[in-house]
Amino acid sequence: QKEVEQNSGPLSVPEGAIASLNCTYSDRGSQSFFWYRQYSGKSPELIMFIYSNGDKEDGRFTAQLNKASQYVSLLIRDSQPSDSATYLCAVNMVTGGGNKLTFGTGTQLKVEL
């Protein structure tokens, strides 16, 4: 089992729809969880992070965390073509040691006109 698992996609959604990106992780003791966006040929950009169970909203983005199910998701409301990118889930795992982040392989999102 991979430590941080994401569906590689591509996930295609029409403009204006809600995009739902999912991530599962193996280390039950993980403390904090991050979503990064990476455009092709560019470096990752931090969108938001979450550390408590429940929802955290920031503009059009909502992160959801369920530690019991070891599951974290990112919802993007009113998806725009400019949201088309690869979304990386990252986890600060206790077994990783210190402050390393373990990244998933990313989900490619395509927002279609």
Added chain:
Amino acid sequence: GAVVSQHPSRVICKSGTSVKIECRSLDFQATTMFWYRQFPKQSLMLMATSNEGSKATYEQGVEKDKFLINHASLTLSTLTVTSAHPEDSSFYICSASPSSGVYNEQFFGPGTRLTVL
């Protein structure tokens, strides 16, 4: 806030030469910086963790004598690819974790694209 710069953004060199990449946190202090490598259409691969004033911690399979890391201050880390070969061609990205951060968030530099001829 939380801006990380990298220099150079792109470098082309001949096989056998050494290349130095700088990573700077511009508006915060970073006790820890990280170096990643990313090949086309693949995920980020952590190469090493760099702590200010101490030796870097390398991930398994990464040659510490080939990829020299120096973290001389709280705002600067450098990666030197020694005796570069074509297989070292990749996208090298650094990240920095604020010393004041609680949740170990990392902010990434824009990356350095290395091409070894």
